[in-house]
Amino acid sequence: MNETLGVVVIVAALAAAAWCAIAAARNRPPDLSHVISVAVVELAALVLTVVAIVAMIGGERPGEAGTFVGYLITFLGLPPVAVGLARMEPTRWGSVILLVACLVMPVLVVRLQQLWEATGA
């Protein structure tokens, strides 16, 4: 799996997490800027997913392909779901929801990379 893209997702997610943490600390609901920061994370995640799928079509296979795809789906689904839930919670806790999601994204990147490297090939 493309390591540079993984780093891009992690950096974007941590930056978005920090931005949302500031909002939460200031007792603010998430505004458009926070949604955009999460959208950037989603965009980076999407690019990583496309590259991974292209590599898989090209013949590279992670050891546990099923688990890998499951993680990919979670990875892509988490930011939109978090934004949806945060919109239902227009308080500081909405910002915390985005913060939590942005902190989970780097964990998912690391898991995806571990699964990808465990090819056993």
Added chain:
Amino acid sequence: MRERVNSGPGRVLIVVYGIFALSAGARAVVQMATKFSEAPGAYLLSAFAAAIYLVATIALVRGGPGGRRLAFVCCSIELAGVLAVGTASLLASSAFPDDTVWSGFGKGYGFVPLVLPIIGLYWLRRTARGSGARATRNVDDLAGHE
């Protein structure tokens, strides 16, 4: 400030529980489908933990007296489970050939499995005071209670 069990901080709790239900559940399903015979005990335990997280998520979303009671039971089982399995995995690691969510007190998941039920129980307790007697709460505060 609204003190409903499924809004405010409660919604953050629901998100975290949902993530755990999904990750523990998916992991258990894959493990049981691909290599169940390697460590049936550990995988059944993972599946059980996942089920508890799922029920807790649903209970928190529903709220109300029934949802609260169910969530309380789930959080209690989780806390007992993570403490029991955490201790057991330290004392007799050979009994756990493969990790579960609760092994090592949830070490593999950043100890969130240990902290989550405590926060859940605390939140249920706090909203219990807030929900039934929100109007009298201010009076209590004025009277110097709490």
